[in-house]
Amino acid sequence: MTAGTSRTARRADVDPRPARAVPYDLVREVLVVCGVVLVLVLALSAVFSSPDDPPTTIRSFAQQSPLVFLHTALGDLDGSGEIASYGPPYNQGDHAVQYLGPVSLQKLAGVTIPINTAQDFVLGPLQPLATVEPPVAAALDRFNAASPAQRKAWEAAYGTALDAAVSSGATSLQAPAAAGPVGPMLAGLLEEAQVGSLDGLLLTSSRFYATDYTKPLLFLQGAAMHNRASALNFLGTQWGMMNETGSYPGQAWLWLYTFWYQVPAIATSPNGDAIVWAIMAVLTLLLVLVPWLPGINRLPGRLGVYRWIWRDWYREHPVGPPGGTFGPAGPPGGGPRAGP
């Protein structure tokens, strides 16, 4: 399109009648609007405050649900836990790997935050305790020296006893002899967790300052948080991502993103997250490119809301029978009238 035809096109899609210039104080408008919004926000803040539910800690988890804690720790140790076989970016597993058609962007991005759950969540954090508790040190030595098959046998025996304890409604576990060193090891980890040490051990790694909560959050991300989140209507199937604790508005602007998780076919798909992202990427692109999309860019004219927005203009500048460039019906009015 040449510059000339472009200008013609521009002229054709705006009302060509000259408009009278009226006095307008931009700065005053901004100041007044700022004042109105300030008063509104101050009032909302004073009346409703803001939510701040305390975070879940490994300590509170271990104290309130010791058997669930032991189940989580066993899953991290024997590799049956969700994170142990999650896949990128944590490890080479495939439990949570998602695909879009034949392509997995998740796998292409690779392992950038390496997590070995047995080492990072159990064996490593037990080292400080082992220096002051000889039984734990002996158990660790025995476990580390054992064959993989032997370790599996101990872990399986511990898991069986743990399941039985949970089924019977017990609140503690007496590990069987068949569980070998796994019993004293996980009892030691529970002890560390219940006094609050494990929160710090998973956070600090080798540095003094820490701002990365990846490990403690990955440890807690399963059963520890799920029950609390469910009670707060936070689950994905409960429009969770846009909810806030208490009776506060959350991220309502995520409604469309969250909506897709309410569609059963997507919610139950192993590639659900990737599908939702793909849908949202397309919709976002459409939003940004609305002016260039034939049909959609003329939709406002058909909807006719503009006639209400500019009702004063159309009333004061009647042009005859209804009809608009952007739609079948134009503003009501009589004959043409010259612009001012």
Place this chain on the structure above:
Amino acid sequence: MSTNLTARLRARLVAALPPEQLLPDSQPEYVRSYVYVFGAMTLASFILLIASGVVLALFGPGWWHASPVGHFFNSIHFWSVQAFFFFMVLHLWAQFFMAAWRGGRRITWLTGAVTFVVSIGAAFTGYLSQQNFDSQWIAVQGKDAMNAIGIGAYFNLLNFGQMYTFHVFLLPVAVAGLTTLHLLQVRRRGVVPPIPPRELGR
């Protein structure tokens, strides 16, 4: 033409956006609709967001959990973001119904829509930076979505330090920059005129 680059740049800028157009004291009569105010209310909410965010940043991320004054400023920040999105969505819908991209204003729409998308990211990292249960849950839930498309490998929702710096610096700067571009486009192209009745438009 002058060979002085500074003079040439100034001349181009002034030609593109003369002072009386940048800060107008008159507007076409059709601007009387209150719908035009939604953009200004979005801007006002953003100014309040930045102001309350600066106060929270001055005292650090843990301040508002322990101080009643800090909690009040967090409340201002919280309700500002609600107001910001409320008015921005009204503004967006209004501009859609007005087909505000007409008359050479496509870039104005584009910068506004991109600002909306980046603002969602800014708000999201804010929710992740709250250091409470809401942050924890959003982080562990959101990580699966981020990981599923490879973003999580580099944008780790569980890394508070990374999310905090995105929230207090990188994304606000991006939103402020995009908003400035958007406003300059609005001033340069002017407010969108009414849709022409068919008899006059063709």
